Amino acid sequence: MAFKDIDKLCKLSRIDLTDKEKKEFSGQIGEVISMFDELDSINTDKVKPAFHIYDIKNKYRDDKICKFEDRKALEENIEFSKDGHVIGPKVFE
Secondary structure, eight states, X not given: XXXXXXXXXXXXXXXXXXXXXXXXXXXXXXXXXXXXXHHHTSOOTTOOOOSOSSOOOOOOOXXXXXXXXXXXXXXXXXXXXXXXXXXXXXXXX
């Protein structure tokens, strides 16, 4: 895997690596990618897709609207809020 690809992965995952760590991880990531390439080469035309090994059914519950009376207690657990709204971190730069 190219050094620029490692730099891009580091930026996307928001981690800082030294050049030594980037060199080490580039080999490891290359091995993982080659394993996926090997899996892609297997013919699975006659294999039925399985989403889960157990036959699990979702247990749904009724949504009930209820008024939350103690808004002040709720806001005490929020680090940042303004005008009754929660302020989260920026997603896009």
